[in-house]
Amino acid sequence: MRVIGVMPAYNEATRIGQAIRACLPYLDRLVVVDDGSKDATYAVAQAVGDPKIVVLRHRINRDQGAALRTGSEAALRLGADIIVHIDADGQHDPAEIPKLVEPIITGKADAVLGSRFMGAEPQGMPLIRKWLLLAGRTFNTLALGIPRSVTDPQSGFRAYTAHAASKIAFTQNRKAHASEILRLVTRSGLRWQEVPIHVRYTADTLRKGNQTSDAFKIAWQLLLGAFTE
Amino acid sequence: MLIQFFLIVGFCLALYVTWKRWKQRVIPLLEAVGWSVLWLGGVAVTLIPKITERLASVFGVGRGVDLILYAAVAVLFFLVFKLFISHEKLERKLTDVVRREALGELGAEAKQQTSNSKQQGEG
Numbered sequence: 001m002r003v004i005g006v007m008p009a010y011n012e013a014t015r016i017g018q019a020i021r022a023c024l025p026y027l028d029r030l031v032v033v034d035d036g037s038k039d040a041t042y043a044v045a046q047a048v049g050d051p052k053i054v055v056l057r058h059r060i061n062r063d064q065g066a067a068l069r070t071g072s073e074a075a076l077r078l079g080a081d082i083i084v085h086i087d088a089d090g091q092h093d094p095a096e097i098p099k100l101v102e103p104i105i106t107g108k109a110d111a112v113l114g115s116r117f118m119g120a121e122p123q124g125m126p127l128i129r130k131w132l133l134l135a136g137r138t139f140n141t142l143a144l145g146i147p148r149s150v151t152d153p154q155s156g157f158r159a160y161t162a163h164a165a166s167k168i169a170f171t172q173n174r175k176a177h178a179s180e181i182l183r184l185v186t187r188s189g190l191r192w193q194e195v196p197i198h199v200r201y202t203a204d205t206l207r208k209g210n211q212t213s214d215a216f217k218i219a220w221q222l223l224l225g226a227f228t229e
Numbered sequence: 230m231l232i233q234f235f236l237i238v239g240f241c242l243a244l245y246v247t248w249k250r251w252k253q254r255v256i257p258l259l260e261a262v263g264w265s266v267l268w269l270g271g272v273a274v275t276l277i278p279k280i281t282e283r284l285a286s287v288f289g290v291g292r293g294v295d296l297i298l299y300a301a302v303a304v305l306f307f308l309v310f311k312l313f314i315s316h317e318k319l320e321r322k323l324t325d326v327v328r329r330e331a332l333g334e335l336g337a338e339a340k341q342q343t344s345n346s347k348q349q350g351e352g
Contacts (some may be wrong), residue, residue, distance in 0.1 A: 003317050033331065036327075054335065056331045056332070056334050056335070057334065058327045058329055059327055059330060059331075060327060062323070062324045062327050062328075066324045066327070066328065069328070070327075070328045070331050070332065073328070073332060074331075074332055074335055077332070077335055077337070077339035078339060136330075144272070171321060173320060173321065173324050218308075224313055224314060224317045225317070227314050227317070228314055228317045228318055228321065
């Protein structure tokens with residue numbers, strides 16, 4: 001099965017080279033989407049120079065959800081059987097990609113979601129973020145109808161089949177895409193499961209990652225999304 | 230009172246512009262009628278303010294002016310929300326354009342892949 005990774009990147013010039021090289025052994029191809037970065041992300045990604053890599057560029061910044069969707073479309077056009085979403089900041093461990101795609105390869109699932117809350121404790125995650133994610137889980141259940149059994153409401157490490165991609169047509173440009181994907185995965189008749197993943201937070205990734213106020217922004221984006229075709 | 234004079238002039242002007250826009254085929258007839266009802270209602274309330282008091286008592290609000298203020302806040306909220314939604318739609322259209330351009334960079338390789346998959350499917 002052809003496994004193609006999708007890595008959205010915005011101003012990641014200092015980290016993306018290493019992140020790409022770490023992923024390549026586990027993927028057949030990797031689509032990097034430079035989301036209108038102001039730094040040399042695009043050049044650094046291209047400079048890795050491996051034939052497995054395809055580097056695309058958004059002319060202007062459209063945010064993470066939009067870049068992921070562009071990358072996923074590209075992966076489908078490149079003949080992906082399985083699409084893997086992975087962050088460019090190195091907080092996901094590429095060595096866990098086989099674990100993520102295994103239930104799909106063995107025919108047990110159409111979509112597999114990485115979870116930070118299934119025993120593998122995240123390294124360096126602040127307590128406030130844990131509480132927010134817990135609140136996010138409740139919000140997802142009550143407002144979006146996502147089963148309570150989904151333990152991680154905001155994970156960006158996931159895999160799904162090309163067939164499932166047609167049902168996971170997410171449209172949120174910004175951070176709300178994670179909740180939207182969960183909703184589509186769990187309510188479209190797809191077979192899904194969560195697998196435990198390790199996430200490593202550093203001062204750098206925390207500064208760029210979700211902030212406390214983002215929880216309210218995500219709720220607002222989801223509300224607007226419900227009224228937007 | 231002077232305020233009544235200015236309000237009525239304003240409503241009449243709005244009425245005139247509404248029907249001018251209909252004549253210019255900028256808005257459909259139904260929309261012109263809807264706006265006209267709103268402007269004429271404004272004229273009626275300005276001339277006979279007691280109407281709002283009667284309406285207010287129906288809704289259980291103390292004064293007619295309060296009812297108008299509450300209604301105005303609700304209408305403004307609705308309009309702002311509509312604005313947010315049209316902004317979101319524009320954002321998504323912009324993303325589509327940016328995405329199409331980015332995927333164009335895939336070029337020949339994707340086309341080759343697509344035709345390979347078709348051949349495999351046919352085989």
